[in-house]
Amino acid sequence: MSDQVLILNGENLTVEEVDRVARQGVKIEIALEAMNRLEKARELVFELADKGIPIYGFTVGVGWNKDKEVFDEYFEEYNRNLIYAHCVAVGPEASEEDVRAILLARLNTLLVGRTGIQPAVAYMYKEFLNHGIHPVIPERGSVGQADISCLSHIGLAIMGEGEVFYGGERMDTSKAMEMAGIKPVVLGPKDGLAIVSSSALSAGKAALVLNDIKELIDMANLIYAMSLEGLDGNVTPLDPIVNEIRKMPGQIYCAESIRKYLKGSYLNSKDITKSLQDPLSYRDACAVHGSVRDALEYVRKYLELQLNTSDDNPCVVIEERKIISCQNFEVTTWAVGFEMLAIALSHLSKMSCHRTVKLSNPSFSGLSRFLSPNEGEVQAYQTIQKPFTSLDTEIRHLANPSSMDFFSVAGEIEDHANNTPHVVRRVAKIVDNLYYVLGIELLHAAQAIDLRKPDSLGKATKAVFDEFRNEITFLEKDRCLTIDIKKAYDIIKSGNLLKAAREALA
Incomplete structure (x- = not known):
């Protein structure tokens, strides 16, 4: 302790x-x-x-x-x-x-x-x-x-x-x-x-889930930055002025974070190449990740009210020397906020999956098919699209709202409910699935960077790339990728990659 x-x-x-x-x-x-x-x-x-x-x-x-x-x-x-x-x-x-x-x-x-x-x-x-x-x-x-x-x-x-x-x-x-x-x-x-x-069962776990999501947003920003380097993508959507014009707080936060991660990267010194605009999964990343951030801030506000106010019925009113029957146990405000957060996380998952698919496609990346180091002999990431799209399907269904699915109970006195513990558990499962989804994106990003051999990576992305390669080596020959996927999940969940990025920028 x-x-x-x-x-x-x-x-x-x-x-x-x-x-x-x-x-x-x-x-x-x-x-x-x-x-x-x-x-x-x-x-x-x-x-x-x-x-x-x-x-x-x-x-x-x-x-x-x-x-x-x-x-x-x-x-x-x-x-x-x-x-x-x-x-x-x-x-x-x-x-x-x-x-x-x-x-x-x-x-x-x-x-x-x-x-x-x-x-x-x-x-x-x-x-x-x-x-x-x-x-x-x-x-x-x-x-x-x-x-x-x-x-x-x-x-x-x-x-x-x-x-x-x-x-x-x-x-x-x-x-x-x-x-x-x-x-x-x-x-x-x-x-x-x-x-x-x-509602302490719901609120206590919800606080832990919110803290995990706060870190997950930063992790998603970091992995996106590495995917952008692997793609040889355009950094113009990260420009401060276009994001300030939009005035969306989460978008501004994510764009700034990604710019920091890419400080020193070759992407900042090159002209716009390939197509004028990258696919939306790349171009819109800071906006969609920012949507999760905005939803998080909403839920955090009301969850912290939950943690610091009475949710008791009846309520003891010392000031007026009375006890009043009330509805202070009602948590609809932050319960539906959690469902909004689940939907936003589903969008983040979809973006990650589409970026990963694009990295395996030579027409977008300019690299080999499925990021193979030798297309004639090594199949590489040919089949890995199955698990991350399957996990995304789970996320999509976990994000379905369920707070309104209730019965009238207790002699039909209690005829409203929110299913809040169920809602919170579903979001926690979404977060766990995303550790895998983002981990697989990172496998592709690191492989693409190795194949592309850029002149320089960002200060933070280079530190993360090195840390990641200490755990998972370049895919030179086909091997059991289930092991790599689990390692990627573990290292993301541990927070060690974010720690390496933050230390590099300190």
């Missing part, structure tokens, strides 16, 4: 911070003012309950059972049973990285102080994160209108039940708690509802 510490206050958690806690093991602390908010909200809940005011999930049941009264002598039993009754999710199970992101997302929204939960429960989220105790959470079963069927498994762990991963081993929660010196929490009024009624 990292020695760094992140102070949570329920107000300013970022996507990057979620990534660091989930993947780098950054530890957390809770700001004093946030704990004070929890205590005040808890006091108000008991104050109103003593006055006989019906409180959803506290003095009355939840969902269709909102008309059923819960008596104070049954508070512990009712909340424990609420957790059991909501444990209905199915596998596969969320990764430990995802679980850490989920725990962090829920903890930060608890700290907004609108749930009325007992502070000991919030403290347990912190203990789980800092000790590396990760509840086993089946990740399917939520319709996205709060992830109740999945987050309930965190409730099991908080009570000392169910299973967790601890120190790389799967074990009973009670054993992990004993080893870590932690005691289970006895649930009280409203605790069960506060644990399960949140």
